[in-house]
Each structure stands twice: as C-alpha cells, then as structure tokens.
Amino acid sequence: MDGKVKIAYNACYKTKKNNFKGEIKVGQPDTRPQSGKEPVNVVVDALRHGFSMDLPKLLDTLYGDANVQHVLFMNSYHAYDKGYYSELNRGEILKSLAENAVSNMFLELPKDRQNMVDEFQKAAKCGAPNLDYKKFALDFREGNIVSSKMDKDDWGLTGSYKEVEVDGQKQQVFTGETLDFIRGHVEPLLEQTARFGIKAYMTDDMAGSDEYWEYQSAYESGDKEAYMKAGREYILARYFDKPLASFIKNSAGDERSFITSGAAHGSRLNDFEEYLEGNADEHKRVIKIDVAPNYRAYEQYGRGIMNDMRKFVPEFGEDPPDLVYLIDEKMCLTTEKTPKYVLEALKNKGVEFKSIEQLYSQNTTVEQLLMAQGAETKENNDLMLKAAV
Secondary structure (H helix, E strand, O other): OOOOOOOOOOOOOOOOOOOOOOOOOOOOOOOOOOOOOOOOOHHHHOEEEEEEOOHHHHHHHHHHHOOOOEEEEEEOOHHHHHHHHHHHOOHHHHHHHHHOOEEEEEEEEEHHHHHHHHHHHHHHHOOOOOOOHHHHHHHHHHHHHOOOOOOOOOOOOOOOEEEEEEOOEEEEEEOHHHHHHHHHHHHHHHHHHHHOOOEEEEEEOOOOHHHHHHHHHHHHHOOHHHHHHHHHHHHHHHOOOHHHHHHHHHHHOOOEEEEEEEOOOOOEOOOHHHHHHOOOOOOOOEEEEEEEOOHHHHHHHHHHOOHHHHHHOOOOOEOOOOEEEEOOOOEEEEEOOOOHHHHHHHHHOOOOOEEHHHHOOOOOOHHHHHHHOOOOOHHHHHHHHHHHO
16 A cells, blocks of 8 residues: 555546537447347346355455456445445445555545545544534535535435425425435545545536436426437436546546446446446456345346336347345345456355355245335335335
8 A cells, every 4th residue: 555656636527517419329239139028137137146255355356366447336226325335334345445455436426525525535534633524514415405406316315305496496405314324424434435545536427417307397297208308318318427437537547446336327238337448458357246235125126227218218238237246145146247257266265156046035025025125114115115016
C-alpha cells in the first residue's frame, strides 16, 4: 500500500444529466440459438454450480489469484439495500480490498455529492475528532430534496420518499428513513474506506430522470402508445452505460476497483462491463457478480431484471452474470459465463462445486421466500407478497 499513486477525481466529468438525443445505441440483439420458445429466464437458467465461500475470501481469489482489475458487485434486489450496504461495511471485506490493492470504490449514489464526500473522507482519513456526522448526513440528503425531479426508486428504500406539490408541480422528497440510511450505512462505509486508503466515487448522475417523469405521465394518461414510447426512451436513457464505464476507466486508470450498482446495469448484452473492459488483456479483467440475500430471492426477483426493459426494448439481449453471491447464505454460484481463469483459481483454493439441484429444492412457497428475505415489518411483507403474486 505504501507509495501507491492515487488517481484524482476527474473534475471535468461533472454533468448531472447526459444528452442522449441521437446518441443512443441499443446494442446487438441476442443472436444465440433459440429453442423455439422463450426461456423461463436467461439469468436463472444460466446458473451451474454453487459453493460455500465468504465474500472476503472470494474477493481474495478474484483480485489475488485471478488477477481481476474491476469487480462489479451488482445489487439484484433494491428492497434489500440495507443488507447490501451492511455487507459492504464489514471490516473483513474492506480489509480484503485494501490488501489486494483496490484503490477505488464506486457507489451508485448521487454524483453531485462528490465534493462533500471528498471532504468527509479527507477528515475521516486524518482521524479528525470533529468529524460532523449529523451535518454530513443532512447535507447529503438535502441535495435530493431541492432537486425538482427525482426517480423515487433511486434509493431503493420503501417509504423513504413522499410526494409534495410545489408551484403546481409534483415532486418527490425524501424523509427521515433516508437520513437513517445515510447515518447507518453510507457514513460508516465512507469513513472506513477512507481509513483503508480507498477513495469513494459517487456515480449516479440521474440519467433518464426527465424521461422517467414523461413515462410516469404517459402511464397516468392511459395513452398506451405514448406510454410505450416514453417507456422506451426512459430505458434507453437510464441504461446507456457507456458514460459510466468511461468515468470509471478515467478515474481508476490502471488501479483496481470495486463497483456497486443495480444489477440491471450490466444485465444486457454488449453493455456496462464490455464498455469497461474494452480490449481486455491479462491485467484488465472485469467480473460481474449479481448479489441477492439468498437463492430464493434471486430466483424470484432475478427473473425480473430484464422484464421491464424487454417490454419496451424487445431487441435487448439478456446477459447472465459471471457469478452470483448470496449474502445471507455466504454462497457463491457459477454460471455459463464464469471465465475459465476464475474457475481455475477457485479450484486451486480447494473449492467443492455442487449442482444447483443438489443445493436447493424446488418446494419453497412465495410466503416462505418473503420471510427468508427478512421483511422488516408486517407491512413490508404484505406489500412484497402482494407484488409477488
């Protein structure tokens, strides 16, 4: 770690919203042979084997043995955001990243907070006794409240927003639960990464937020043609990931990175990781990991990763992850896409692979699935159950 060169924040990349007009490229359609009927789910059907491994050891294997440069840790289930961030906050994981010379962590949080994050990390790294946690949390949250248009799902927190009307226009503003999330999950992560010498970058520039509101308006109008058109424009704008990949490449340079995002970024062919990897060589490898609390959650909700996209953009081809990590079970799953060099590294660690059929029976009910996901309240459980059936 000593003498390591740090890459400074790219101050030239400050645009809050990218202009996608005339720039959108859908990517190549899925040309893989079809059986004559649509598969149940490309992502779930791609699963091959499972093995028990805690995340720190998996990261040691990927960075240390497989010589990976970028690990994409993709959240498949946003209602589990608190569990996802709790996992990221584990000291063993951050220690593993630091020991494997991972210099950068990219978080899917509002990009316009970067300056305040830089100041917070600078103070945390110095062990400043007067680090103002309350002020940082309030400032971090307030940026969302003053925005006139926000995607209510950006934070993935049930009940974390409310709708208000200002000057005749509807706005989404965030409530106390968002503040609790920042205090309980974001602040500790920023503080710990700073002390481990890892720079945190905010990546969410809210691309597609304007298109989202057009889509919402079209839905409420009942105009099916306008709804389909607006939905397509929103999906294309929100999930055009080349600018994000370019930002990460420019910021990280040749250094290693740990990247967090929603799983939909990277779940179609020829998108995020392909942009990020470019002409991959031995030292520029990208591994995409879908993340879920447990197998049943991934089986149930992983099926929906591409459903909305294909509804509006049917030419999108689905792209399985390289691995799937199940936080509550400390279990990792391989897929048809897992690279040979990763499999070899795992075998060298003495991993015992078992088939998915050996590991999981098919008799779990929806109610059992939701309880296994650890619904925090009866209301949340009822809400999730209603959405699942």
